[in-house]
Amino acid sequence: MTGLAPIDGLVVLAILAKAIGYGAALLAMGGVLFSVVFAKHAEASVLRLAKQLAVCAALVGLAVLAIRFGIRAARISGMGFDGATDPMMLGFVWESPLGTAAIWRGIGELAILAILLPRFGHWISLVGSVAIATSFAQVGHALGEPRSALAVLIVLHLLAAAFWVGALIPLRRAALAPDGADLLHYFGNLAAGGVAALILAGTSLAWLLSGSTTALFGTAYGLALLVKVAIVAVLLGFATWNKLRLVPALRSQKPGAVHALRRSISMEIMAVALILLATATLTSVTTPPVNL
Amino acid sequence: MIKQTLLGLTVVVAPALAFAHSKSEATTPADGATVTEVPELSMRFDDPMRIISVTLTSPDGDVEIERETGMDPATEFRALPLEELAPGSYRFDWRGMASDGHPMQGSFSFTVAE
Numbered sequence: 001m002t003g004l005a006p007i008d009g010l011v012v013l014a015i016l017a018k019a020i021g022y023g024a025a026l027l028a029m030g031g032v033l034f035s036v037v038f039a040k041h042a043e044a045s046v047l048r049l050a051k052q053l054a055v056c057a058a059l060v061g062l063a064v065l066a067i068r069f070g071i072r073a074a075r076i077s078g079m080g081f082d083g084a085t086d087p088m089m090l091g092f093v094w095e096s097p098l099g100t101a102a103i104w105r106g107i108g109e110l111a112i113l114a115i116l117l118p119r120f121g122h123w124i125s126l127v128g129s130v131a132i133a134t135s136f137a138q139v140g141h142a143l144g145e146p147r148s149a150l151a152v153l154i155v156l157h158l159l160a161a162a163f164w165v166g167a168l169i170p171l172r173r174a175a176l177a178p179d180g181a182d183l184l185h186y187f188g189n190l191a192a193g194g195v196a197a198l199i200l201a202g203t204s205l206a207w208l209l210s211g212s213t214t215a216l217f218g219t220a221y222g223l224a225l226l227v228k229v230a231i232v233a234v235l236l237g238f239a240t241w242n243k244l245r246l247v248p249a250l251r252s253q254k255p256g257a258v259h260a261l262r263r264s265i266s267m268e269i270m271a272v273a274l275i276l277l278a279t280a281t282l283t284s285v286t287t288p289p290v291n292l
Numbered sequence: 293m294i295k296q297t298l299l300g301l302t303v304v305v306a307p308a309l310a311f312a313h314s315k316s317e318a319t320t321p322a323d324g325a326t327v328t329e330v331p332e333l334s335m336r337f338d339d340p341m342r343i344i345s346v347t348l349t350s351p352d353g354d355v356e357i358e359r360e361t362g363m364d365p366a367t368e369f370r371a372l373p374l375e376e377l378a379p380g381s382y383r384f385d386w387r388g389m390a391s392d393g394h395p396m397q398g399s400f401s402f403t404v405a406e
Binding site: 005006014072075076077078079089092093096097098101139140141143 | 342344345347363385386387388389392393394395396397
């Protein structure tokens with residue numbers, strides 16, 4: 001397999017930690033986006049859930065950030081787990097692009113906590129969301145050329161993904177609320193644009209990093225990307241089914257509609273978890289074909 | 293349990309993998325070469341690499357080497373064997389970090405003949 005790095009126990013841990021970090025970042029950004037965009041459409045308990053979700057995710061994100069520093073230090077040290085607390089190794093990680101990204105991510109996740117503050121709190125947390133998205137443009141192959149295009153695409157890809165992922169749990173709750181169907185319908189209309197932006201940005205990134213279609217089939221990066229895209233297709237299937245069938249059924253108060261929609265959203269959440277795992281694998285152990 | 297699972301995963305996955313990421317760097321001795329003497333061990337990278345740990349192993353165990361290149365990122369790494377290498381097979385392993393922050397590792401092997 002071309003472009004696949006060796007995988008050992010530490011690498012598996014690194015991938016898991018990265019996937020959890022992705023999830024935390026998306027939920028933190030998405031919880032904020034949800035509570036701002038749907039401030040006037042969602043009922044209080046749903047908005048409260050979105051804010052709680054953002055805060056919890058931001059705290060988990062901060063913890064995972066610290067853990068990832070340790071794992072990275074251990075990986076580069078060649079000393080195994082002892083390297084995780086070695087000041088010199090941690091210093092090397094801090095000096096690397098991961099250090100820069102960690103500053104953006106850490107400040108962003110702290111700013112997310114401002115969602116709990118009255119008045120200007122949501123503005124601070126929105127800035128935090130953009131800072132988190134920007135942190136992803138500071139590491140790895142996002143630093144390649146054309147750098148500004150890659151950065152804009154990644155930030156766009158992440159904000160659109162966060163809008164979707166962060167809305168799933170609040171929407172699952174909203175399905176139980178009396179006016180929930182209207183919120184779900186409204187979300188469906190907004191999400192159509194968001195998903196288009198997500199796919200467009202993702203495809204452009206994949207094209208810039210792959211260089212050619214043939215590279216997708218002969219490299220580890222291409223294979224992992226195809227696995228990711230396949231799960232995304234399943235996710236899109238659920239989302240479309242929800243929008244076209246289950247939400248209209250909920251609006252017309254068909255029996256069993258609430259249960260069917262909530263179950264379908266749960267499946268979406270599982271698909272997202274798999275996508276994050278695939279993405280963490282993609283960005284940890286494979287090399288984009290343009291860099292081979 | 294977790295450790296065993298991870299170890300199991302490593303054993304299952306590892307043989308299918310080949311090293312990549314940094315472009316095929318030239319090494320001295322070359323990977324797979326048979327040489328009569330090893331005055332130095334060196335590697336070249338197309339992009340500065342921070343080499344952090346290096347080990348030279350023979351079937352008898354670790355062989356002491358002295359680094360000439362420090363831990364700052366460099367495109368060329370050099371190390372010297374402290375003593376003349378006895379005939380046998382050797383493997384050089386390294387770990388480090390690429391300039392984009394990716395943890396990197398690699399190895400090359402060679403044989404010293406009489």
